[in-house]
Amino acid sequence: MFQRNSRTGVFALPAVGTPGNAARTLLRGPGINSRDVAVYKRFPVIERMALQLRWEW
Numbered sequence: 001m002f003q004r005n006s007r008t009g010v011f012a013l014p015a016v017g018t019p020g021n022a023a024r025t026l027l028r029g030p031g032i033n034s035r036d037v038a039v040y041k042r043f044p045v046i047e048r049m050a051l052q053l054r055w056e057w
Contacts, residue, residue, distance in 0.1 A: 014020030040054040 036056070038054060038056045040052055043051045043053070045051050
């Protein structure tokens with residue numbers, strides 16, 4: 001049914017050792033961690049202003 005209604009010749013396997021047209025970040029190996037942490041403190045200065053100390057890693 002699929003072969004009769006579609007052009008199957010447009011589909012091909014990628015070359016050996018290449019991901020084809022897939023994105024480079026499609027596969028992630030073990031040990032890749034992405035963590036963002038922020039610590040901040042806000043100090044009011046006057047009614048409409050504040051000072052903020054921030055530490056990110």
